[in-house]
Amino acid sequence: MSPLSEETIEKKLLHFPDWEYYDNALHAEFEFDNFKDCFSAMSRIAFECEAQNHHPEWKNVYNMLTISLSTHSAKGVTEKDFKLAEAIEAIVEVQE
Incomplete structure (x- = not known):
């Protein structure tokens, strides 16, 4: 899979x-009501990541989830990253 143009x-x-796009990756930060809701979303995202065989770099501090997506084998952002971002958006939207 080839990286997409800027x-x-x-x-x-x-x-x-x-x-947002910077540092050769897609980045998002999501805020939840509490740690439990954040961790619940992370668990659901993890199952989707496994299904797509595509895994984010992410960080969780209390109710904040920070995610970075890039396709390491392509050394950039690919269609796979947008497909996973779309799934993450759907999961996070349900939480709200």
């Missing part, structure tokens, strides 16, 4: 307002 990434990001 122009393509920027166009696709118009449909992902919670995400």
Whole structure:
């Protein structure tokens, strides 16, 4: 899988307002009501990641979840990253 051009990434990001592109990856930060809700979302995201065989770099501090997506084998952002971002958005949206 080839990395997407910066122009393509920027166009696709118009449909992902919670995400930004920098440091050769897609980044988002989500805030939940509490740690339990954040961890619940992380668990659901983990199952989706396994299903897609694509895994984020992420960090959790209390009710905040920070996620970075890139395709390491392609050394950049690919369609796989946008597919996972879309799934993450659906999971987080349900939590709200």
